[in-house]
Amino acid sequence: LERIGDLAKNIAKRVGTVGLSVTPRDLSHSIDGMAQLVLVQVQGVIEQYAAADAAALAKLRNDDERIDVKYTSVFRELLTYMMEDPRNITACTHLLFCAKNLERIGDHVTNIAENAYYVLTGQQLPANRPKLDETAMSAPAA
Secondary structure, three states: OHHHHHHHHHHHHHHHHHHHOOOOHHHOHHHHHHHHHHHHHHHHHHHHHHOOOHHHHHHHHHOHHHHHHHHHHHHHHHHHHHHHOHHHHHHHHHHHHHHHHHHHHHHHHHHHHHHHHHHHHOOOOOOOOOOOOOOOOOOOOO
16 A cells, blocks of 8 residues: 555656646546546455455456556557657656556555455455556567
């Protein structure tokens, strides 16, 4: 939870910087949807742990896939805005970092859900959880 707070603080700083620019509001529209998904996840993991609902924690852990898909979409959209108008580069760069921080918060929520599931059941969830961040660079197979 502390790391989630650190990431949220970084997002707040960047949003303040973007808010000072003359950037059109629609640049950040897609990231708003991503933020809502992440907020639901954070609230959900706390509520499900408090309710001792292991099944809901397992489902919540798998819902991280939606955040990864949204992150990939936001990433591509912001890159497009930067290519279309170089004046958007500064604001979009800050928004890219915000989106990545939101994606990382989703990953931390997933880890919390996995640990809470273990505390409640004494069993670990399968290691092969869905991960759909298509923006990550991967080395070609040798």
